[in-house]
Amino acid sequence: MRRPEQTASRIDHDPNWWRNEVVYQVYIRSFADADGDGVGDLDGIRSRLGYLELLGVGALWITPFYRSPMADHGYDVADPRDVDPLFGDLEAFDRLVAEAHALGIRVIIDVVPNHTSTQHEWFRAAIMGGPGSPARERYLFRDGRGPDGSLPPNNWPSIFGGPAWTRVPDGQWYLHLFAPEQADLNWTNPEVWADFDRTLRFWLDRAVDGFRIDVAHGMAKPAGLPDFDFGEPPPPGSLPDADPRFDHDAVHDVHRMVRKVLDEYPGRIACGETWVKDNESFAKYVRPDELHQAFNFRLAAAPFDAASVQEAIEHSLRAVASVGAPPTWALSNHDVPRQVTRYGGHAVGERRARAMALVELALPGAVFLYNGEELGLPEAILPPEARQDPMWTRSGHTVSRDGCRVPVPWQGDAPPYGFSPAGTAITWLPMPPGWARYTVEAQLEDPRSMLSLYRSALELRRTHPAFGGTELEWYGAPAGCFAFRRKGAGLICALNTSGDPVPLPPGELLLASCPLEDGALPTDGAAWLVAGG
């Protein structure tokens, strides 16, 4: 095998690559396990790069692989500048980036600036240092309320359920908007800024192409950490639009800092995880001196209904129009239930997921695919004792994200379906029996499979001139349907969520999510056309 340093990069120098890219999210624990411990790893990803090339994606986003006690499966980072041995080491990371680049695939990594693990050396120092120590100033420690300080400093609940404060042995409390093992950093402390700057440069110098920024709307806390009227307690696991703890102005200073660093590295980008209430707030994150792009979750939140999907698309386009940033689209990720299940499950959910894949991939902007969606994986039903998401315990066993995190099936008839080397008995989440039909092997040569649909759609999106332009125009369409056209370039996308087949707009058919019925688009179908000459 060629050594990484001898492998020539095929990454082009287009500074705007990210504006229309299709990015494939690798949830590292669940993509491919090279060392046989039942958990995915960096060498596993590298061993499957050929598949990603065949699929036709232009970039990867890899979820956190840093040193971590894994209380939130890596989003609790103990050392942001090293690889956890569970996933490999820095050499494995370098090999992966070099080989991805040799195939022309870019690599985006996930950074977690809002909080650290309580196993981070800073947090340990904060515990040792005691109240009032400089080490405590890197986090949000406060005295408690009540005569003996035994009540939390304010009334904030954690996003994962339970209180957002935990008391330490000397009596003070620290803030954690997520799990108790994820202590929120104090972003008014210059050391926190300096350390994040160091982390960004560390990975940029190792040739990453960009960052996905976790909780990008969360670093600036409201002054004084006041009590809030949260109204009805938010259902565990949901991040309500108007959560007053997020989206404070000072967070934009952090993103300006990120952008300044990135501007020193041409072609590198940042995409924020931003849950904010309105278009005006959203647009602020993608101003020219802040992040390049931000996730917009409206499409993933829309039910399978043409009016709702159209509204989500128009909303997302409006959100970025004022600042000239490109929109981003995702139907799923590691935090939300799989779309096949959301759209009704079984055959109906699959038909709808196929249709929505064509809708999404017809849109201008960047598309983020989540590993396994191209195989049509449904949400896996797991026994309670197998569930591992911290949200599961903290929500009183009502919410868990485990069902969308089950390892990807690659080949064969039985677990681990090639996810781990043959003979590996246990994967970190059990893989359901009956998943043989979803494997890459079973789908690759079948022209009717979900995988074949994604491959055809991605190839057309990459190569066909009808996918140019940045604007849409909408056609009049029967109730329960829509059709839009990419202005100037010509691609037409039609969706039918009504109960009857509908005629297609005039044009030459490029691809359909299901066979047409006498030239009409069936219920739960979508089609791509180009206007005839």
Ligand code: NOJ
């Ligand atoms: C968002 C991530 O996507 C999620 O998986 C994680 O639990 C939280 N941020 C906390 O880091």
